[in-house]
Amino acid sequence: xxxxxxxxxxxxxxxxxxAVVLIxxxxxxxxxGALMGAVTxxxxxxxxxxxxxxxxxxxxRWGPFGMFQTLAxxxxxxxxxxxxxxxxxxxVFKLAPYLVVVPALITxxxxxxxxxxxIAGHQVMLQIANPPMGILLMLAMSGVSVYGVMLAGWxxxxxxxxxxxxxxxxxxxxxEAALGMTIVTIVLATGSLSTHNIVDAQSGGIWHxxxxxxxxxxxxxxxxxxTAELNRPPFDVVEGESELVGxxxxxxxxIRFGLFYLAEFMNTxxxxxxxxxxxxGGPAGWVPSVAHLRWVFPIVWFLAKTVxxxxxxxxxxxxxxxxRYDQLMDMGWKKLIPLSLxxxxxxxxxxxxxxxxxxxxxxxxxxxxLLTRAFDLGYTRERGDESVLRTVGRRPLPGEVLRATxxxxx
Amino acid sequence: MLGVTLQYTWPSxxxxxxxxxxxxxxxxxxxxxxxxxxxxxxxxxxxxGVAVAFVAQSADFLAAVQIIxxxxxxxxxxxxxxxxxGVDRRDSVTVDPLVGQRVFAAVGVLITVAGLITxxxxxxxxxxxxxxxTHGHALTTGxxxxxxxxxxxxxxxxxxxxxxxxxxxxxxxxxxxxxxxERVPNPEEIDV
Numbered sequence: 001x002x003x004x005x006x007x008x009x010x011x012x013x014x015x016x017x018x019a020v021v022l023i024x025x026x027x028x029x030x031x032x033g034a035l036m037g038a039v040t041x042x043x044x045x046x047x048x049x050x051x052x053x054x055x056x057x058x059x060x061r062w063g064p065f066g067m068f069q070t071l072a073x074x075x076x077x078x079x080x081x082x083x084x085x086x087x088x089x090x091x092v093f094k095l096a097p098y099l100v101v102v103p104a105l106i107t108x109x110x111x112x113x114x115x116x117x118x119i120a121g122h123q124v125m126l127q128i129a130n131p132p133m134g135i136l137l138m139l140a141m142s143g144v145s146v147y148g149v150m151l152a153g154w155x156x157x158x159x160x161x162x163x164x165x166x167x168x169x170x171x172x173x174x175x176e177a178a179l180g181m182t183i184v185t186i187v188l189a190t191g192s193l194s195t196h197n198i199v200d201a202q203s204g205g206i207w208h209x210x211x212x213x214x215x216x217x218x219x220x221x222x223x224x225x226x227t228a229e230l231n232r233p234p235f236d237v238v239e240g241e242s243e244l245v246g247x248x249x250x251x252x253x254x255i256r257f258g259l260f261y262l263a264e265f266m267n268t269x270x271x272x273x274x275x276x277x278x279x280x281g282g283p284a285g286w287v288p289s290v291a292h293l294r295w296v297f298p299i300v301w302f303l304a305k306t307v308x309x310x311x312x313x314x315x316x317x318x319x320x321x322x323x324r325y326d327q328l329m330d331m332g333w334k335k336l337i338p339l340s341l342x343x344x345x346x347x348x349x350x351x352x353x354x355x356x357x358x359x360x361x362x363x364x365x366x367x368x369x370l371l372t373r374a375f376d377l378g379y380t381r382e383r384g385d386e387s388v389l390r391t392v393g394r395r396p397l398p399g400e401v402l403r404a405t406x407x408x409x410x
Numbered sequence: 411m412l413g414v415t416l417q418y419t420w421p422s423x424x425x426x427x428x429x430x431x432x433x434x435x436x437x438x439x440x441x442x443x444x445x446x447x448x449x450x451x452x453x454x455x456x457x458x459g460v461a462v463a464f465v466a467q468s469a470d471f472l473a474a475v476q477i478i479x480x481x482x483x484x485x486x487x488x489x490x491x492x493x494x495x496g497v498d499r500r501d502s503v504t505v506d507p508l509v510g511q512r513v514f515a516a517v518g519v520l521i522t523v524a525g526l527i528t529x530x531x532x533x534x535x536x537x538x539x540x541x542x543x544t545h546g547h548a549l550t551t552g553x554x555x556x557x558x559x560x561x562x563x564x565x566x567x568x569x570x571x572x573x574x575x576x577x578x579x580x581x582x583x584x585x586x587x588x589x590x591x592e593r594v595p596n597p598e599e600i601d602v
Contacts, residue, residue: 039501089445089447091448092447092451131469131470131476132468132470132555133470133471133473134557136471136474136475136478137474139474139478139482140474140477140478140481140482142482143477143478143481143482143483143486144477144481144482146482146486147454147486147489148483149484150445150489150493151451151482151489154447154489154493155447162493165493166493166494167492169486169489169490171480173486173487176483180478193471195554302552405513
């Protein structure tokens with residue numbers, strides 16, 4: 001048992017004495033505190049950055065540059081009345097916010113934020129946990145957080161939240177496939193699922209980062225898919241204010257709403273950190289030879305990279321208009337999934353030998369041509385010149401499309 | 411039989427008891443709860459209990475896949491369908507939709523129980539396999555067993571794996587064919 005544990009984390013090399021338990025507890029508490037602190041700052045940062053982009057001032061009253069605005073808002077939310085709608089399924093309604101928050105917290109535990117420290121003769125990895133399932137934990141947790149959104153919408157007993165939860169489940173499942181495929185590419189190149197090993201494999205300088213080593217494509221697919229998974233703009237059809245009032249959390253108030261809000265920002269930070277871990281070498285970077293402070297630099301690199309991506313999310317929100325729901329589905333199923341699947345084949349081929357790689361490129365190109373032809377055919381049948389149903393001004397309703405295609409074939 | 415001596419320590423017993431409780435309570439909930447959404451939630455609880463049991467057996471990969479595939483995709487689709495159909499309709503349990511379904515159910519239960527008992531008596535009682543080794547070597551624990559699992563699936567059990575993949579594709583194509591019935595719909599029937 002101890003050999004199993006120490007193969008995963010050197011902390012358990014001498015069994016599990018009290019000191020190790022204490023170190024783990026401290027790691028968990030520090031991780032939790034850091035994440036909570038980061039969320040408060042992230043909310044402030046997002047509001048401030050968006051205000052700048054929109055020529056507004058943003059929060060400014062509370063604390064320096066309005067930094068404590070989030071705390072004030074949090075306090076206000078806690079003190080507000082907690083409403084449960086008449087039509088709601090009370091148990092599920094109360095359960096749903098926690099199904100969103102807990103996965104958001106757990107996902108952060110696999111992110112390596114630094115190298116290894118020596119504390120009192122114990123080797124301590126600067127990440128809360130390094131389970132053998134590694135990055136799969138992230139996929140599992142994003143699978144669980146779908147339930148939070150879905151059940152919140154359903155249990156509200158109201159029409160708009162229900163529509164939102166149906167959208168959420170379809171959207172998150174669609175993009176999970178593309179997400180999984182890009183992770184497969186990384187796992188193929190690394191040969192391990194553990195986030196620690198994934199970061200280790202990228203430590204030899206910028207050319208070893210997965211961003212460059214695997215070609216830019218997986219990174220692009222991943223960042224699109226993860227934004228969709230987060231339900232952040234431009235993929236926020238789940239809570240589209242102009243269509244669905246507020247989406248799945250319309251009926252929520254007080255701290256239950258606060259938990260959804262918290263989870264969203266926690267996820268934004270965690271996913272920025274996951275992108276950095278998977279594609280930018282995590283804490284990898286230039287380390288000057290300063291005695292006793294060498295362990296600080298990886299953490300600084302990690303933070304710098306993560307903040308960059310957190311800013312990118314804010315930027316997306318300010319710059320990009322929301323996707324229409326059918327465009328979102330087209331992008332997920334017709335573009336991202338085939339692209340990421342093809343890229344897995346190409347990377348796998350090149351990992352064996354270049355000849356196989358080029359063969360796979362040819363195969364993928366052929367498949368791409370066939371797929372484009374199939375999409376064209378489908379488009380012509382549904383909406384093109386040969387279609388009985390000529391679209392004048394608006395997109396046909398599903399029933400009309402069905403009628404048109406069946407009439408045509410008879 | 412596994413090739414490793416099993417040690418029962420207090421933590422392992424506690425973990426087993428927790429997962430067993432999750433599995434059993436969830437399973438009972440699935441068949442007793444009247445609301446289909448609550449039943450689906452119970453099913454998720456059972457799946458999580460099984461995942462915990464997998465982790466306790468050092469089968470991390472299986473645990474992750476259990477959550478990703480079953481809890482993350484399949485039960486989501488169940489819920490999706492339940493939400494579309496609505497949960498307000500309560501089915502009567504006194505009228506059988508199929509003639510003689512109770513008799514068939516009893517026969518099915520008997521066959522399943524008999525099969526389980528045979529498996530327990532004749533082979534490894536957990537997996538039902540005659541042995542849980544690959545090429546004569548037992549699976550190692552930790553991060554290495556993902557690699558062993560992959561090698562076993564893509565070499566020894568390649569045919570079974572590909573056959574399963576083909577079966578799933580056939581099921582998907584079949585479902586699409588069944589759903590795309592060519593008929594002229596009655597305008598009143600279209601529920602957009």
